[in-house]
Every structure is written in structure tokens, then in C-alpha cells.
Amino acid sequence: MDRKTFLRQAAALGLGAGFFTTLLSGCSKEYLTTLGDFDVNFDGKVLIIGAGAAGLTAGHLLRQYGVDFEILEASGNFGGRVKEISDFAEFPIDLGAEWIHTDPAVLSRLINDPQVNADVDLITYQPETISLWKDGELKRRNIFSHFYSEYKFKRTTWYSFFADYIVPNIADNIRYNSPVETIDYSGTGVTVRTNNGYVYTADKVLVTVPVSILQKGLIDFIPGLPTNKTDALDRIDFPDGIKVFISFAERFYPDLTYIGGLGDIVSGDDKIFYDAAFRKDSPDHVLALFNVGESAAEYTSLGSDEAIINRVMEQLDEIFDGKASQHYQNHVIQNWSAEPYIQGSYSHHGSGMDDIISTLLEPLDGKVFFSGEALNEEGNTSTVHGAGESSFPVVKRMLQEV
């Protein structure tokens, strides 16, 4: 089903919205804002694989609609590629996804609760001092600031957003340290086995793991994934990714330093050093490396954190005339490629993105569904909000179908 068809059908079903509120006790009309009005025809159990942004959002919506569900998370914590360190600097730091790449109103849509009584402070992330490091020369290019603007959390993080507003509603339903080995949908329901010997059964399963896990076959599907899905998975690039945060006694760097030329920026091979304390109203000086793409392998392949920080410091000293070593205080490294249940950064879609996503979103036998950062049918891939929003239509479809 393509998106237009989906929207048409959703609108048609919306005509019966008045009937909806009588179906589920505890599901008040204010929860209809994000998914729109529709009839809920499903009253079984859902298993969600993965407690990242997509899985948490899906669980949150299912809770709001009163549907029975469990979330199986492979690691010992929720968040997936949303992760925080709170004791490195005077402000909490996002070790994973950090920017809000869209209208901040998306935060409200993810929470989907008009009764929530809270505000969140954001910064407008429009770096004012921008440099390019290319051919051994640091060149000021502040003019780029006119073409780039996003948002960030000011004194909180993406992680704390989920921790404060999403997870409390679903914490009892998350099963940590439960890496899924097999998803058997050959019977009437779905049977899921984890590598610690537990077996879960459900009527429907929502798979939200990173596409790298599916690409590498780390979850066995019974029957196997159809060829059109494996082909679509092969067409998604999921490159290496790393973030390194370094605290310094003094600031000697611009708000943003691009490594490479404009061609590298456009190609999606992002390597930047940025002031992580930008507009955070903090006395701390924290410079961060964000590197996603082929060039990230320069660090992720080094094998040890010590080798990585040495390499980063060498480069910073070269760029900033030795000031990095002079003012160095501390560092923290988040090597996403080395995370066993992530194994990379985030999806990069080439040509035919719409076809890839629509192929992967098609459920298996009406029982196994997919959502996640790589599967946002609106095109908002590679983002936290896109991951969360990717679960909206999938949850709606799961609830509409018997």
C-alpha cells in the first residue's frame, strides 16, 4: 500500500471515529491527535523488538490505546542510538542522536498527550563561527551559518526526553538483556526466542532494530525474509559512526569545523568538530567529534579507545596549532560501530528510497511489522523524530487490522 492510498483509507475510516471511544476504556479522545481518528479492531498482544526511539514510541502509543504489549531490548538500557552521559560536563551530553532536525513541535507529537504539563528548553543550533579544514588549512566560512539551522535540547537530551516523558508509561513492559534470535511467524501467531532461552508469543510483532541487524542476519525469521525485503535491505548503506567528546581548559575552536570540502558535506560523509557547549550557558569547554560515513572507519577500525583519542588529538593539534594538547582535560568516546546491537551509525538511502521503504514496511503475513530510523515513509529517515514517527502509521495499521 502506498502512502497516498494509506492516507485515503485512513481518512475514510476516520468517518467512524465516534465509535472508537466506546471500544477501549481508558483511551480518551485526546490521544487521537497523533494518529488521527480510526477504528481499533485489534485486541491481541504485540511484541516490540527494540527499545530505541521507534520501539519506545510504538509502546507508548500502544499503552495509550490500551493494547497489551512487551518490548524486548537486547541491551541493558533503553534508547538504542539515543544515549546520554550526565557526569562528563556541567550539562548532560547526547552520546548518540543529538540534534532535532525538524520543527520542535514534533516533541509534542511523539508524546501525544495534551494533558502533559511540561515545557522543554531548546537552543536554536545555528553555529555562528564556522571553519573548513581542507588541504592543511583552516578557512573561515561563517557564511555557511546562513544556510544551516536546527535545534538541540538546552540542558537536557534526547535520552532524557524519552526517559522523562515516554519510558515512565511503559517501563514495566520492557524486558532488558533480551536479544532476539528467532522470529517464527509460520503459525497462527508469532513466536519469538531470545538468546537467553526465553520464548515469547504474540499476535503481532513490530521489529524496530537497526537495519544493520537485519542486513547481517542476526535475527532468524521463520520463514525467511522474502527476497524483495533482503534486496531492499542490501540497498541501504549503514556506515560506521563515532562521537568523541573532549573537555578543554580553554576554548580555542570555532562553533563548527567541517573536515573536508563541500563535496564531502554533500555526499553525507560527515566529519565535524563542534562546540558541544554551544548556547548551553555552561562554563565548560567541550569539543566534540561527530563522524559518520566511510571516513569514520579511520577511528572505528583502530581497535582501542586509547588509539582513537590519540588519533583525534593528533588531528586537533594539527588543526589548532597544538592547542588541543595544551588545554586537554578529559574525554569520552562512543564508538557506535562497536556496539553489538547497533553496529554502525544510521541509514543512508541512495536512489529509490521510497521503493526501499515501502518494500520493507510491508508486513509479513499481516503479523510481523517493521518501523525504525531507516523506515520513515515521510522521508524523515536518519533522525530520532523520524524513527519515532515511523511507528505512527505502523501502529495505526496494526490496530486497524484484526
Add this chain to the structure above:
Amino acid sequence: MKQLTLISLILGLGLHAGLFAQSNSLQNTLTAGYFSQLGIEPGVSLGADIYVSTDLFSSSTSAQHHLVFQPQLAAFTNPENFQSALVRGGIALRRTTERKGRLRFRQLGVGLGYMFHSEITGLRVNLADGSITSKERDNRQYVVPTINASMGRMLNDRLGYYLSASYGPKLHAERKPDGAVFLELGLSYSLSPSK
């Protein structure tokens, strides 16, 4: 206080030039147009072209050269990031020619501006409905000397259009200078009929 002095200087020069020009009964114009930083941060501009001195270099060609004073008030914005206002005065050497009975001009000039810039540095977002409940701002003032190139032509005896581009550093006491590029496209209205 410095800002007031600078604005007063710019406007005072304009007034002086305007009085001088009136004595020469020249075809001064009012201008209004689309004003932008880099063409992408939109705004509006109001200004005037006040002839200070005409026919500077006598020549046998049909071209004439004039000195024009140009006071200007402009505002532009990137709604999510900032609002700015610019008060500027400039002096330009204008070369006019006549073609098909209508005046055209090209000019080069220099100017001095005072820019008030209000940067939106933060937002408070209500999580219930996504509305922005408050904005945090960083207000700054810049002195902006500019060089300028313009061209235009009359469409009839009163109305004309012009294109203009200016470049200059934004000077701030505590910041390194940043380049500013202003682009304009507007209409001019002659206070008295021209050819």
C-alpha cells in the same frame, strides 16, 4: 549612546544632503523594495535617492554623472533565527544615460550603517501542544561600512525600478568581523516628473 550618535550622524547627513538637493530642484526619488541578506533572509527597505551634485564631469557623450546621497531604513529576518534592522547612509557616483526616452543608471557607492540584530538563541516548547511559549534572545549592534553597486531604469516619468548589491564587514566590539551581503530589488518614485 554611541549607537544614537551614529544614527544621528547618518540621518543628519541625509537631511543636510536633502536640503542641498532641494535647492537644486533635482529629481529626487523615494525607494521601496525587497531587501535581503544573501537573497535568502528576506526583508523590506525604504529609502531615498537625493541628488547632491549633478553633471559632475562635462563630456560630449550623453552620459551624465551625479553624486547621490542614499539614506535607507531596512529590516530583514530569518524568522526562526533572527530579526535585524539596518539604518544606513551612503554616497554614490551615479552614471545616467537615456535610451528610448527613459533614464537608466548605474552607480557605485560607499555607505555606513548601524545594524541592530536580535538573535533567537533558545526556545521554550510546550510539550502538550508543541507551541513555543517563549524565546530567548541575544541582542547585538553592529557598525556596517559597505560598498555598493546598483543599476536601474525609469519605467515612466515617475516610476522606476532598481537592483542593488552591497557588501561590507559587520563590525562588533567583541567579535571578529563577518561579511554581510545585502541584495535589493525595488521600485523608485520620483518626487517630480522626469523624462
